[in-house]
Amino acid sequence: MQAPDPDYRLALELLSAVVGLMVGSFLATVVLRLPKNLPIVLDRSACPHCGRTLTPIELIPVVSWIVLRRRCRACGGPISAFYPVVELLSALVAVASVHWMPWPGAIVACLAGWCVLVVGGLVIRKWVPGSAGPGAQI
Ligand SMILES: [Zn+2]
Numbered sequence: 436m437q438a439p440d441p442d443y444r445l446a447l448e449l450l451s452a453v454v455g456l457m458v459g460s461f462l463a464t465v466v467l468r469l470p471k472n473l474p475i476v477l478d479r480s481a482c483p484h485c486g487r488t489l490t491p492i493e494l495i496p497v498v499s500w501i502v503l504r505r506r507c508r509a510c511g512g513p514i515s516a517f518y519p520v521v522e523l524l525s526a527l528v529a530v531a532s533v534h535w536m537p538w539p540g541a542i543v544a545c546l547a548g549w550c551v552l553v554v555g556g557l558v559i560r561k562w563v564p565g566s567a568g569p570g571a572q573i
Pocket of ligand 1: 486512
């Protein structure tokens with residue numbers, strides 16, 4: 436079997452990182468909302484302090500957390516590091532899957548890794564009170 440073109444491989448890993456960040460944003464929402472029986476898909480993300488619905492710019496994974504200096508743009512309330520940590524772990528799972536697994540096993544490995552991430556997040560949230568920080572209620 437011929438080795439993949441390095442440019443193609445790098446592009447695929449960058450694409451998987453971006454997809455991993457976006458999926459990670461959703462996974463963080465799942466971990467935070469599922470135990471509270473809150474809607475996961477139909478409800479827009481909002482500031483846990485003032486309740487303001489987040490704008491699309493504020494939903495960009497990791498970047499918005501850094502640009503906003505970990506604070507809500509409207510009320511200044513702290514935004515938990517839980518979000519970027521889950522987003523980065525999700526991106527890591529995606530890149531590692533694409534890097535080390537052949538197709539289509541990479542997709543299966545990535546989905547399995549994301550499931551482990553959600554279950555691990557739920558377990559940590561259950562057994563370590565306050566583990567997501569004060570800015571991670573919704
Ligand atoms: Zn706010």
